[in-house]
Amino acid sequence: xxxxxxxxxxxxxxxxxxxxxxxxxxxxxxxxxxxxxxxxxxxxxxxxxxxxxxxxxxxxxxxxxxxxxxxxxxxxxxxxxxxxxxxxxxxxxxxxxxxxxxxxxxxxxxxxxxxxxxxxxxxxxxxxxxxxxxxxxxxxxxxxxxxxxxxxxxxxxxxxxxxxxxxxxxxxxxxxxxxxxxxxxxxxxxxxxxxxxxxxxxxxxxxxxxxx
Ligand code: 2DT
Numbered sequence: 001x002x003x004x005x006x007x008x009x010x011x012x013x014x015x016x017x018x019x020x021x022x023x024x025x026x027x028x029x030x031x032x033x034x035x036x037x038x039x040x041x042x043x044x045x046x047x048x049x050x051x052x053x054x055x056x057x058x059x060x061x062x063x064x065x066x067x068x069x070x071x072x073x074x075x076x077x078x079x080x081x082x083x084x085x086x087x088x089x090x091x092x093x094x095x096x097x098x099x100x101x102x103x104x105x106x107x108x109x110x111x112x113x114x115x116x117x118x119x120x121x122x123x124x125x126x127x128x129x130x131x132x133x134x135x136x137x138x139x140x141x142x143x144x145x146x147x148x149x150x151x152x153x154x155x156x157x158x159x160x161x162x163x164x165x166x167x168x169x170x171x172x173x174x175x176x177x178x179x180x181x182x183x184x185x186x187x188x189x190x191x192x193x194x195x196x197x198x199x200x201x202x203x204x205x206x207x208x209x210x211x212x
Pocket of ligand 1: 042043057072073097098099101102103105106151
């Protein structure tokens with residue numbers, strides 16, 4: 001019999017919620033428990049497309065808003081063959097941001113509707129689990145200043161949070177809201193519980209297609 005597939009697990013949330021820290025801890029804990037796991041992040045700034053996005057985020061270049069939205073999506077699509085291969089090999093992928101960030105960030109800009117923003121990502125590998133690390137703007141502020149990159153202002157982050165709330169109403173996606181105001185270990189334990197469940201369930205299911 002072919003080996004059981006890995007799970008596609010995504011962490012989303014506004015800035016300062018601790019996504020990257022938690023992704024790393026989750027991968028480490030899964031590996032230590034004998035479950036093959038790898039971390040990925042979007043944007044993946046290492047590819048040619050990713051370098052265009054990175055320069056834009058660092059404000060070293062300007063890109064028209066639709067154009068950069070499509071580049072973010074293309075940056076996910078270019079990774080799909082390798083993602084599918086790894087999942088088939090039984091590797092669980094823990095992903096720091098995915099299409100949900102894509103739709104939430106662009107639709108927080110004036111003149112963009114959520115529906116249009118979702119379109120380029122329709123049909124991407126569907127996550128078995130999406131955890132939203134919930135942190136109020138006041139708690140986020142206590143964690144320090146925003147960085148220097150594009151989008152790192154409290155006004156924009158609030159708009160993004162609202163768009164995430166709309167995306168989370170979609171019952172076709174397995175959303176779990178995680179209270180990110182707890183300490184790092186508490187958040188991790190919660191994330192680990194949900195992930196083990198998703199890994200067990202995914203083993204017996206085909207990989208789905210997002211928003212289709
Ligand atoms: P970090 O590398 O610090 O996570 O910041 N973004 C991300 C988008 O606007 N669209 C997307 O599709 C994705 C994945 C969120 C990356 C910044 O880029 C934003 C913050």
